[in-house]
Amino acid sequence: MAPLTFGFLMDPLEHVRVDHDSTFQMMLEAQKRGHTVRYFEQSWLRFSGTATEARMRTVTVRREAGRHFEVLDESVRSISSLDVLFMRKDPPVDAEFLHATQLVELCSGRPPVYINSPQGIRDANEKLYTLNFPELMPETCVSGEKSVLMDFIRRHPAGTILKPIDGFGGQGIVFCAQGDRNMRSMLEMLTNLGRQAIMAQAYVPQSRQGDKRIILVDGEPRGAVLRVPSDDDHRGNMAAGGKPVKTTLTEREKQICARLKPKLLERGLLVVGIDVLGDYLTEVNVTSPTGLAEINVLDQTCVETHVIQMAERLAAKR
Known part of the structure; x- marks a missing residue:
């Protein structure tokens, strides 16, 4: 297919951990497939009087810590200049974050494919959204x-x-x-x-064995990692010191994924990280779910290929 322009609304690229950051994995894959990669930060958004635009950097990226990107161009461009826009700003989901989800929807031309939907992100608080599925929760x-x-x-x-x-x-x-x-x-x-x-x-007593992060792409599970807490902590989050361990999905976890799929797709939540503890769903992460890099290493796979292929397919239908 013809090259597309992929935009990434994210935290500063300078601070990315190339061996961990899931957004960076997606940028690498988009570039590998011949697409233009642009990134911008939340504070670079502006409304011009007719539509939203942002100061964007066109970049090349490489898996080399400290020298992981190069800026080819920096200019103000409209949101509608993008074929695909990844909403990958890390939490907290504060007022500025919510304002950004509203601004990016104001396009003068054809809007990009949003991954994830700004409206979906606003609706799906990562803790409270699970309350829609009480039969799956502790x-x-x-x-x-x-x-x-x-x-x-x-x-x-x-x-x-x-x-x-x-x-x-x-x-x-x-x-x-x-x-x-x-x-x-x-x-x-x-x-x-x-x-x-x-x-x-x-x-949930099984939490000592770890919680499972499952990555759903277009509603389908594409990889999972078990996050095992350290001996002196109850949290399995990798940001809190949890250890990533190779895993597979149980039948119960497949049922949870199938139960969530129609609701996620209905809200345009196309790249999601759900957390499962024992037999229970505990969180539905929709802002910038992590885990791709760890799954890739443990399973010798490339989860981001599914993400970029989905984006290509949706962009072709616009």
Whole structure:
């Protein structure tokens, strides 16, 4: 097919870890297939009076830490100049992030293929979206009220996991045991004295064996990695020190993927990382899910090939 122009809205390319960053893997694959690669940061967006544009850098990329990209051109271009736009800005999903998802939809010409859909990203909070599938989740409570949360904790003798709703990379996730004398203090801090709701989930004992990150492309599972927590932590997130381990999908996990597929596609959520703990779905990550590089190494595969082929196919239908 004719070369396309791929745009990546992402964090600074200078700070990318070439052996870990999933967005970088996609950029490499797009370049390998002969496409033009441009990237820009959230703060480079602007509205010109008729449509949104951004200061964009056309780059070549290579897997060489410290010398991993070269800028060929830098100029202001419209969002509609892109054939495909990857929305890969890392969390937190704050007001500026949400503003960016609104701006990129304002195109004067034909809009690009969005991966993922800006509307879908706005709708699918990575913690709360799982509440649409209660039959797949561990028992869960969302509240900012201390009394409600304490009652939930008391009803789960194996312990409770507490999560900030807008957290990412395992930040702020704590294990709370029944009778913990820090419980009230912990809840006050996490809820900002009751002003912010948090998520409480029944502890899943299998978490010591790790949680599984499954990458879905166009609704289909294309790879998975088991993230095993260190001995002194309860979190398996690789950003929190979890170790990536080779794995395969269980029948239960395949059923979870099949259950999610139509809902994800309905919202334009085409590259998604779901987290499964034991038999339970715990998160649906839609902003910039990681794990591609680790899956590629462990399984001797190339997950990003499926991503770029999907983008090519969708761009051809525009």
